[in-house]
Amino acid sequence: MANKEISNLKFALGILLTIAGFVIAIIVNIAVPQVADVNIKEYEYFGRLYNFNDLYRYIVLCIIAIFVVIGVFSYFDEDKRKKYVKKAPFRFALGLALALWDVLGTKYLLLPQPFFPGPAAIVETFLNEPAFVLENTLYSLRLYAAGFTVGVIFGVGSGILIGWFPKVYYWVSPILKITGVIPAVAWMPFALTLAPTPFSAAVFLMTMCAWFPIASFTAQGVQSTAKVHFEVAKTLGANTAQLVFRVAIPHAMPQIFGGIAMANGFMFTTLVMSEMMGQPGGLGYYIQLSRVWSAYYKVFAAIVIMAVLFSIILAVISAVQHRVLRWQKGLVK
Amino acid sequence: MAELSKTVLEIAGVNRIYSDDVNNTVEALSDISLDVERGEFVTFIGSSGCGKTTLLRLIAGLDVPQSGKLLLDGKPIHGTNPNRGYVVQQGGLFPWLDVWHNIAYGLKVRGLYSKRKAEVAKYINLIGLEGFEKSYPHQISGGMAQRVAIARALINEPELLLLDEPMGALDSFTRADIQDKLLELRKGSGATMLLVTHDVDEAIYLSDRIFIMTPRPGKIKDILTVDFPHPRHRGGAEFLSLRRDILERLELASAKPQPEYQI
Ligand SMILES: Nc1ncnc2c1ncn2[C@@H]1O[C@H](COP(=O)(O)OP(=O)(O)OP(=O)(O)O)[C@@H](O)[C@H]1O
Ligand SMILES: [Mg+2]
Numbered sequence: 001m002a003n004k005e006i007s008n009l010k011f012a013l014g015i016l017l018t019i020a021g022f023v024i025a026i027i028v029n030i031a032v033p034q035v036a037d038v039n040i041k042e043y044e045y046f047g048r049l050y051n052f053n054d055l056y057r058y059i060v061l062c063i064i065a066i067f068v069v070i071g072v073f074s075y076f077d078e079d080k081r082k083k084y085v086k087k088a089p090f091r092f093a094l095g096l097a098l099a100l101w102d103v104l105g106t107k108y109l110l111l112p113q114p115f116f117p118g119p120a121a122i123v124e125t126f127l128n129e130p131a132f133v134l135e136n137t138l139y140s141l142r143l144y145a146a147g148f149t150v151g152v153i154f155g156v157g158s159g160i161l162i163g164w165f166p167k168v169y170y171w172v173s174p175i176l177k178i179t180g181v182i183p184a185v186a187w188m189p190f191a192l193t194l195a196p197t198p199f200s201a202a203v204f205l206m207t208m209c210a211w212f213p214i215a216s217f218t219a220q221g222v223q224s225t226a227k228v229h230f231e232v233a234k235t236l237g238a239n240t241a242q243l244v245f246r247v248a249i250p251h252a253m254p255q256i257f258g259g260i261a262m263a264n265g266f267m268f269t270t271l272v273m274s275e276m277m278g279q280p281g282g283l284g285y286y287i288q289l290s291r292v293w294s295a296y297y298k299v300f301a302a303i304v305i306m307a308v309l310f311s312i313i314l315a316v317i318s319a320v321q322h323r324v325l326r327w328q329k330g331l332v333k
Numbered sequence: 334m335a336e337l338s339k340t341v342l343e344i345a346g347v348n349r350i351y352s353d354d355v356n357n358t359v360e361a362l363s364d365i366s367l368d369v370e371r372g373e374f375v376t377f378i379g380s381s382g383c384g385k386t387t388l389l390r391l392i393a394g395l396d397v398p399q400s401g402k403l404l405l406d407g408k409p410i411h412g413t414n415p416n417r418g419y420v421v422q423q424g425g426l427f428p429w430l431d432v433w434h435n436i437a438y439g440l441k442v443r444g445l446y447s448k449r450k451a452e453v454a455k456y457i458n459l460i461g462l463e464g465f466e467k468s469y470p471h472q473i474s475g476g477m478a479q480r481v482a483i484a485r486a487l488i489n490e491p492e493l494l495l496l497d498e499p500m501g502a503l504d505s506f507t508r509a510d511i512q513d514k515l516l517e518l519r520k521g522s523g524a525t526m527l528l529v530t531h532d533v534d535e536a537i538y539l540s541d542r543i544f545i546m547t548p549r550p551g552k553i554k555d556i557l558t559v560d561f562p563h564p565r566h567r568g569g570a571e572f573l574s575l576r577r578d579i580l581e582r583l584e585l586a587s588a589k590p591q592p593e594y595q596i
Contacts, residue, residue: 231395232425236439236489237415246442250429327429329471 006081014085015071019064021095026060028099029053029120036109043127052124053106059123060098067091117297125301132286137305139281143199144271144313147206151267155210156256159218163252164244169219180212184266185273192278202274209270210263217259221252254328257321264317268310283309338407341492341525342369342392347401349387349551360550361387365401367544367553374519374526376536377544378583384551385529386422389495392527393419405493415439418486422497422529424478426470432457432481433466439489456484460514476507480514487518496528500535512538516563533579537572538565545582555582 006014034040042049074080098119104110105118126133161168162176184205195201225248233247249256275284283302290298349362361384369375377385390396391403394413403410405417413419426435437453440446457463460480462473470478479499486494496515500508512535519526530536536543537559545555557579561571 226425228421228423228425229427231393231413232419232421232427233438233442234395234413235393235415235417235419236442236485237413238438238442242442246438247427250427253429327431327469327471329428 005078006085011071011075011081011085014081014088015068017088018067018071018084018091019095021092022060022064022067022098023095025095025098025102026057029057029060029102032103032107035107038106038109041124041127045127050127052120052127055123055127056102056120060095114294114296117300121297122300122304125298128298133301133305136281136283136286136302137309139279139285140271140275140283140306141309143202143206143275143279143282144267146199147203147210147267147271148264150203151207151210151263152214152260154207155214155259155263156218158211159215159256159259160222160244160249160252162215163219163222164248173216173219176212176215179208180216184209184270185277188274188277191274198279202271202279205274206267206270209266210260213262213266214256214259217255217262218252221255222248224255225251254325257325260317261321264314268306272306339370340368341371341373341406342367342527343402343404343407344368344392345402345404347388347391347398347403349384349391349396349398362391362398363550363552365551365553367556369525369527372519372523372525373541374516374528374539375542375544376528376530376540377546378530378533378536378579379546379554380548380583381531383546383548385546386497387551389419389497389527389529392493393417393495395419415443415489416491417493417495418489418491418524419495420479420482420486420497420499422501424475424482424499426478426482426485428470431467431469432462432473435470435481436485436488438485443489452488456488459518460484474507476503476511479503480511483511483515483518487522487524490522491524494524494526496526498529498531500530500532508532508535515539533576533583534567536579537575538567543579545579 040051040053042051044050071084074084101119105116106120107118109118111118158172158176162172163169187205187208188201191201191204192198195204229247229251230243233243238246271282272284272287275282276288279285283306287299287302290296290302345366347362347365348360350358350360352358365384365388377388379385387396391398392410394410394417410417427438430438433453434441436456437446437450440449440453457466460483462477462480462484465473465477470481473481483496483499500511503511515526515528516539518524526539528536528539540559543557543559544553545557546552547554557575559575561569565572
């Protein structure tokens with residue numbers, strides 16, 4: 001055990017290595033002269049002028065700050081320390097890659113334009129139209145929240161009915177299976193014409209794509225509840241509703257979360273696809289709009305926002321899952 | 334409250350036959366009749382498959398007989414009721430609830446939790462599991478889990494506690510410990526206890542009466558009364574002679590020729 005522990009010195013070096021790449025990226029951005037002829041626009045915010053290089057450096061600085069904070073929190077936990085040190089070389093390389101990309105994409109403009117803008121050009125999006133980007137991000141977030149909520153409630157609710165009542169299983173599960181093989185976006189033309197608003201059409205499509213994984217996993221979880229648990233609950237005084245809500249559903253929780261995790265990926269896809277085809281806003285809409293103007297740096301910017309946003313959503317779901325399923329073997333340390 | 338009769342449980346002419354898809358039938362219980370007195374500790378002993386679990390399930394109300402009647406306090410048993418506690422053969426703790434909430438389950442489903450919350454702590458004390466309130470079933474030992482299962486049934490203060498081999502998979506120390514706990518609990522609550530076991534010593538140590546059962550068809554062959562006082566000394570002369578007696582009867586039961594099974 002002792003020889004595997006990460007010493008304080010090694011951990012400090014890990015932090016240094018982690019941030020070194022990003023520090024290099026900043027230095028490169030400052031030190032390497034702008035060789036290619038690029039129009040560097042200045043934008044005024046809070047009474048000062050900024051160009052894309054300024055914002056790029058601030059963002060890289062933020063990344064450094066985040067890794068330092070993570071490092072400080074990891075310091076107290078042996079497992080996290082190990083993980084952090086293990087990831088250091090990759091993060092170092094990430095910083096170097098950023099520096100290289102900066103040189104090729106902005107300073108010397110060697111990458112084919114306008115398809116592969118440099119990192120600074122991508123962040124210029126946020127200087128260029130921050131309010132519009134924010135508006136579209138919030139639209140996506142709102143749509144996701146609505147679609148996720150309706151999709152999970154509908155999926156879990158119908159899954160419980162399918163799992164509990166053999167009659168419902170008989171009549172509904174074939175339909176469920178069929179919808180499982182049809183990509184939900186295929187219903188888009190109907191959804192857009194029949195739903196009262198484009199927003200509700202997208203919520204419908206997200207619910208459709210989430211239905212199969214969530215409902216079938218939930219039903220499976222309910223059906224696999226051990227008979228002995230129902231019997232014990234009955235002898236302790238549980239009524240039928242309590243057999244559902246205090247035996248079958250808690251037992252099915254791991255499957256329910258499995259279904260939600262799976263559906264979540266589909267929902268991201270469906271969300272972006274429907275935004276690209278007929279929503280009045282959202283990151284997908286923003287991509288579509290930028291593409292029309294050949295503003296590929298904005299497309300990249302939208303992709304970066306999606307990556308960050310969806311990662312955060314996944315992290316939140318997995319945190320909730322860990323909390324709810326802490327009773328499971330192997331999940332508790 | 335009406336005057337309670339001495340007999341708490343009355344079983345008369347009960348038959349339970351299982352049949353599978355290929356028309357094979359198993360006579361799990363055949364013409365079972367017995368009475369149990371209030372506050373009595375009775376044990377059912379017999380080889381595997383003689384219908385012990387089947388009998389407890391009928392009394393618990395989880396199963397119904399083909400014929401015969403089961404009366405609790407003179408009233409027919411219909412379905413389950415929290416006044417009949419049942420500890421199943423494998424404990425059956427809910428893996429998604431910690432020790433505290435497993436024990437509190439009966440109170441929760443009956444809407445009594447907020448009023449009688451303090452009793453959960455009392456039962457945790459009683460079974461000696463202080464400090465394990467927040468542990469989940471997979472984090473505690475088999476013996477602890479069995480004690481939790483017993484406490485979970487007891488918190489409903491049942492008139493009748495049915496125990497299906499609650500100590501089946503336990504080492505002899507844990508066994509002796511739980512046995513003493515059971516006697517203690519009975520003294521405290523006055524509950525009637527019906528225990529299934531394979532262990533002759535356990536039966537003698539705990540019971541007022543021992544029912545010896547035989548399989549195929551499941552019948553009660555002998556009823557023995559154990560009348561020497563508690564605490565019973567496992568090495569005592571009365572204990573050992575009764576033990577020999579029971580073992581002989583059990584052996585006789587299993588060595589009995591079964592002409593109906595000859596091919
Ligand atoms: N659900 C069932 N379906 C068919 N047969 C059953 C069922 N339950 C029990 N049996 C049969 O009834 C007989 C009695 O079973 P039971 O479980 O009551 O025995 P037991 O005395 O509790 O045995 P053990 O000591 O092994 O627990 C056995 O032959 C068994 O095969
Ligand atoms: Mg049994």
